[in-house]
Amino acid sequence: MTRSDPKNREDNALAFFDSQFGMDERSLVAGLDTALERQVDYADLFFEYSVIDAVSLEEGMVKSGDRHIEQGVGVRAQTGERQGYAHCDDVTVESVQIAATTARAISAQAGSTPPVRVEPNQSETRDLYPVAMAPTEVPVSEKADLLSEIDIFARGLDSRIEQVMASVVTQHRNIMIVASDGTCVGDVRPLVRLNVQVIARDSSGQRREVASQGMGGRREIRDFSDPTVWRALVEDVVRIATLNLEAKPCPAGTLDVVLGPGWPGILLHEAIGHGLEGDFNRKKTSAFSDRLGERVAAPGVTVVDDGTIPGRRGSLNVDDEGTPTQRNVLIEDGILRGYLQDRLNARLMGMDCTGNGRRESYAHLPMPRMTNTFMLAGEENPEDILRGVKNGIYAVSFGGGQVDITSGKFVFSANEAYQIEDGVIGAPLKGATLIGNGPDVLTRVANIGNDLELDPGVGTCGKDGQGVPVGVGLPTLRVNGLTVGGTEQ
Amino acid sequence: MSSPEPMEIVDRAIAAALAAGASGADCALVESDSTEARVRGEEIEFVKQALERTLAIRALVAGDGGAGSAVTSTSDLSPEAVERMATETVKLAKATAKDPAADIPEEGFATNWPDLELIDASDRNVSVEERIETALRAEAAARSTDTRIGNSEGSQVGSEFSSVALGNHAGFRGEYRSASHSLVSEPVAQENGSMQRDYWYTAGRKLSDLESPEAVGRKAAERALRRLGGRRIETCEAPVIFDPFTSPSLLHHLVGCLNGYAIYREGSFLAGRLGETIASDQVTIIDDGRIVGGLGSRPFDGEGQPTRRNIVLDRGRMETYLLDSYSARKLGMQTTGNATRGLRSSPTVGITNLWLEPGQGDLAEIVAQTDRGLLVTELIGMGFNPVTGDYSRGAAGMWIENGEITHPVEEVTIAGNFGDMLLGIDAVGSDLEWRGSVAAPSLRISQMTIAGD
Numbered sequence: 001m002t003r004s005d006p007k008n009r010e011d012n013a014l015a016f017f018d019s020q021f022g023m024d025e026r027s028l029v030a031g032l033d034t035a036l037e038r039q040v041d042y043a044d045l046f047f048e049y050s051v052i053d054a055v056s057l058e059e060g061m062v063k064s065g066d067r068h069i070e071q072g073v074g075v076r077a078q079t080g081e082r083q084g085y086a087h088c089d090d091v092t093v094e095s096v097q098i099a100a101t102t103a104r105a106i107s108a109q110a111g112s113t114p115p116v117r118v119e120p121n122q123s124e125t126r127d128l129y130p131v132a133m134a135p136t137e138v139p140v141s142e143k144a145d146l147l148s149e150i151d152i153f154a155r156g157l158d159s160r161i162e163q164v165m166a167s168v169v170t171q172h173r174n175i176m177i178v179a180s181d182g183t184c185v186g187d188v189r190p191l192v193r194l195n196v197q198v199i200a201r202d203s204s205g206q207r208r209e210v211a212s213q214g215m216g217g218r219r220e221i222r223d224f225s226d227p228t229v230w231r232a233l234v235e236d237v238v239r240i241a242t243l244n245l246e247a248k249p250c251p252a253g254t255l256d257v258v259l260g261p262g263w264p265g266i267l268l269h270e271a272i273g274h275g276l277e278g279d280f281n282r283k284k285t286s287a288f289s290d291r292l293g294e295r296v297a298a299p300g301v302t303v304v305d306d307g308t309i310p311g312r313r314g315s316l317n318v319d320d321e322g323t324p325t326q327r328n329v330l331i332e333d334g335i336l337r338g339y340l341q342d343r344l345n346a347r348l349m350g351m352d353c354t355g356n357g358r359r360e361s362y363a364h365l366p367m368p369r370m371t372n373t374f375m376l377a378g379e380e381n382p383e384d385i386l387r388g389v390k391n392g393i394y395a396v397s398f399g400g401g402q403v404d405i406t407s408g409k410f411v412f413s414a415n416e417a418y419q420i421e422d423g424v425i426g427a428p429l430k431g432a433t434l435i436g437n438g439p440d441v442l443t444r445v446a447n448i449g450n451d452l453e454l455d456p457g458v459g460t461c462g463k464d465g466q467g468v469p470v471g472v473g474l475p476t477l478r479v480n481g482l483t484v485g486g487t488e489q
Numbered sequence: 490m491s492s493p494e495p496m497e498i499v500d501r502a503i504a505a506a507l508a509a510g511a512s513g514a515d516c517a518l519v520e521s522d523s524t525e526a527r528v529r530g531e532e533i534e535f536v537k538q539a540l541e542r543t544l545a546i547r548a549l550v551a552g553d554g555g556a557g558s559a560v561t562s563t564s565d566l567s568p569e570a571v572e573r574m575a576t577e578t579v580k581l582a583k584a585t586a587k588d589p590a591a592d593i594p595e596e597g598f599a600t601n602w603p604d605l606e607l608i609d610a611s612d613r614n615v616s617v618e619e620r621i622e623t624a625l626r627a628e629a630a631a632r633s634t635d636t637r638i639g640n641s642e643g644s645q646v647g648s649e650f651s652s653v654a655l656g657n658h659a660g661f662r663g664e665y666r667s668a669s670h671s672l673v674s675e676p677v678a679q680e681n682g683s684m685q686r687d688y689w690y691t692a693g694r695k696l697s698d699l700e701s702p703e704a705v706g707r708k709a710a711e712r713a714l715r716r717l718g719g720r721r722i723e724t725c726e727a728p729v730i731f732d733p734f735t736s737p738s739l740l741h742h743l744v745g746c747l748n749g750y751a752i753y754r755e756g757s758f759l760a761g762r763l764g765e766t767i768a769s770d771q772v773t774i775i776d777d778g779r780i781v782g783g784l785g786s787r788p789f790d791g792e793g794q795p796t797r798r799n800i801v802l803d804r805g806r807m808e809t810y811l812l813d814s815y816s817a818r819k820l821g822m823q824t825t826g827n828a829t830r831g832l833r834s835s836p837t838v839g840i841t842n843l844w845l846e847p848g849q850g851d852l853a854e855i856v857a858q859t860d861r862g863l864l865v866t867e868l869i870g871m872g873f874n875p876v877t878g879d880y881s882r883g884a885a886g887m888w889i890e891n892g893e894i895t896h897p898v899e900e901v902t903i904a905g906n907f908g909d910m911l912l913g914i915d916a917v918g919s920d921l922e923w924r925g926s927v928a929a930p931s932l933r934i935s936q937m938t939i940a941g942d
Contacts, residue, residue, distance in 0.1 A: 062585050064585060065581035065582070066560045066581075068563070068833045071563075071565065072541075081529075083534065089540075089541050090540075106533070140584040140585075141584050144584065144585070163755065199756055209876060210756065210876040252902070283640065283642065285642055285684070365535060399871055399872075400870070404867075404869060406642075406677055407683075407719075409883065409899060411870035412870065413871060430877070431872065431874065431877075431880075431904070433881040433882065435870075436900070485883070485901075485902025485903075487938045489724060
């Protein structure tokens with residue numbers, strides 16, 4: 001394979017479905033026309049052919065190689081707020097016809113919507129993730145060698161490391177979207193994720209701790225197989241596991257919290273991002289409903305969702321409805337400015353689609369989803385921010401989080417955190433869960449660091465049973481008065 | 490669409506893997522046909538229908554000191570594609586390490602299993618329109634419960650009919666059909682500018698097993714309404730009661746710690762503690778894959794081994810881990826028939842129907858016997874570490890004073906060590922309710938840390 005230039009890339013995806021499944025222009029138009037035989041506002045066909053490949057190591061052995069092929073087509077018809085959707089994993093002209101007939105049944109209205117012209121969109125397309133070789137095509141032996149080196153390196157770093165589990169998961173997704181508004185676009189999406197988990201045991205043998213870290217993106221595998229890159233990851237995961245062997249129980253109660261840069265941006269994802277998704281706001285079930293133009297954060301806080309950053313895990317050339325992604329300002333200097341929209345919710349709310357219509361696969365309906373969500377940097381020195389805290393917590397690394405959109409309550413759990421006393425970082429703390437209220441947490445922001453970092457490329461967002469890759473980012477941030485859910489009073 | 494019988498495809502894949510040099514192979518073909526629909530208010534939001542067929546292949550290639558293994562899956566089931574994928578699987582297996590414990594069971598397979606009543610053929614005749622009507626009834630019931638219910642995330646129905654065909658190189662062949670149906674309602678209650686959502690659901694193998702849509706809508710509405718006016722409480726230590734909606738989450742955490750893989754990796758705080766008392770004597774936990782009509786029932790596991798009744802905890806004493814053949818070999822034990830075969834992953838350990846045996850008194854009685862404490866009705870977040878047992882999750886519920894509910898509570902966390910929590914269970918209710926494959930009655934933990942103001 002050769003490095004594809006942007007124009008070729010789109011042609012490649014369209015040509016792929018033509019050559020592999022016989023989905024030529026005539027078949028596509030026939031499929032859409034079938035969906036449009038009743039009165040509908042909009043219809044689209046989503047084709048997918050994906051290869052997912054995983055190699056994993058434990059106990060010093062690469063025990064398993066996995067390779068999965070996901071292929072299928074989903075046909076959608078919309079009328080008003082209603083959506084009919086049918087999908088199957090058989091990609092043939094006949095199966096598209098059957099799915100289209102099923103999907104259009106959502107419209108009770110007889111009659112027909114005018115047929116459409118389908119031709120590849122001529123607009124200038126970009127390529128945010130050019131790769132010379134699909135990561136799924138890199139031989140298993142190369143991935144296995146990388147994992148074995150990681151295993152040996154991790155065990156060599158500290159004799160307390162008992163278990164090393166590591167995996168490389170790669171994806172290569174070909175998609176094509178053909179819609180009744182004339183959209184006809186394809187995309188080829190590589191994705192790499194390297195994950196390392198270690199279990200450490202202290203010298204007394206009494207205490208064990210686990211830590212897990214990863215990195216990834218829409219990149220070449222060699223961007224991660226470079227020893228200087230993966231060694232930093234392994235050093236970090238070994239450091240956290242062994243550090244936590246000494247961690248003391250976390251306090252319980254309301255404290256000032258300093259979040260480190262990067263992955264702690266999961267705060268924005270849970271506390272703010274989900275509540276600004278168009279579907280919840282159209283239905284007015286979000287704690288942020290009807291609050292555009294209002295102050296929801298302290299002055300200086302600007303939060304964006306940007307699907308256009310090259311090579312990032314949350315980035316997309318086009319979303320899963322064929323809309324080019326963009327940089328959307330959600331909060332500007334503390335004021336709520338925008339929602340995240342897919343086509344349905346944008347149309348129903350009379351707003352612009354923001355390129356956030358995403359789906360896990362052909363087997364799922366698109367919904368408004370985040371891409372890469374982060375807060376812009378401020379001006380303060382991170383060390384000064386820490387020095388200003390009398391009694392609080394410094395949380396550097398987090399596991400997962402969750403939010404209740406309607407009440408606005410969110411939680412996220414730290415796996416690397418420290419006590420701060422009189423401006424000095426103290427003992428490591430274990431098991432800290434932070435809980436807060438989305439609409440007011442950012443009003444408690446006291447300091448914003450000058451050190452914005454994006455996460456290493458590990459996030460997966462779940463909504464309504466669908467998982468999609470996302471990114472987050474944050475500068476060092478001080479938030480006053482967050483509830484810390486530890487065990488020590 | 491005409492297509493070969495499932496077992497023909499399985500046979501072809503096994504033969505192709507063996508021809509390509511596999512020393513062992515097992516294959517599963519899963520077919521499903523599903524419908525989901527959501528309504529909101531009086532409007533349909535979506536109707537979604539799907540037909541899926543996926544073949545999963547596992548191949549082993551024996552060599553010096555062990556065998557390499559690989560797993561693949563595809564939904565392209567043409568004879569050429571199946572043969573190509575089987576060959577690819579063998580190639581992958583040759584590239585992995587020779588693991589002395591890797592093997593596919595060659596004996597002990599399930600035979601003459603009983604009819605577990607996992608499907609009611611007449612449910613196939615129920616139309617999408619009738620299912621949508623059910624959702625509309627739940628939605629109407631939720632919205633008519635109280636004037637403060639004026640909005641919702643909707644009510645959703647789902648039905649799935651599936652069939653599994655499993656075979657291996659040692660001659661096991663097994664097939665079964667099953668179905669599952671569900672209804673969930675998620676209303677939003679509003680008062681004085683604040684909003685609360687909650688939900689209630691019902692699920693079963695047969696439509697006739699489901700709760701009435703009116704009951705689902707009403708219970709969902711009552712759950713949302715009682716959260717209105719929720720507030721934080723002072724940080725304290727107090728007893729915590731889990732209702733039958735939240736108590737199953739504790740069983741999920743527990744089985745994660747009893748999973749054979751977590752045990753041999755020493756990734757569980759319960760590793761090596763078989764035979765010890767790890768929970769209070771009120772706690773007996775059973776996993777049984779042969780409950781008639783159970784949502785977790787299946788006649789054989791993901792490796793063709795018979796499912797069975799395993800007493801996991803007997804009055805607090807840990808009787809067994811949950812094992813498939815690989816984790817059993819690693820631990821020098823026998824499989825417990827808990828292999829589960831995801832289409833897109835290697836076989837691993839999973840539960841079947843898992844429950845905590847009921848005790849005495851319902852939730853109201855446990856509340857009445859609690860001087861001061863928190864009743865937890867919803868949990869959020871992932872704050873559980875199976876290696877250390879550290880537990881800290883976001884919670885919402887009701888505050889109890891002198892045996893009576895005084896006000897709703899929100900934006901607090903409950904924390905403790907899971908080992909201490911299991912030993913601290915000092916009340917188990919009689920109110921065991923099935924609405925999935927894991928069930929537990931109301932229970933009380935004598936003391937946890939509640940973080941609030």
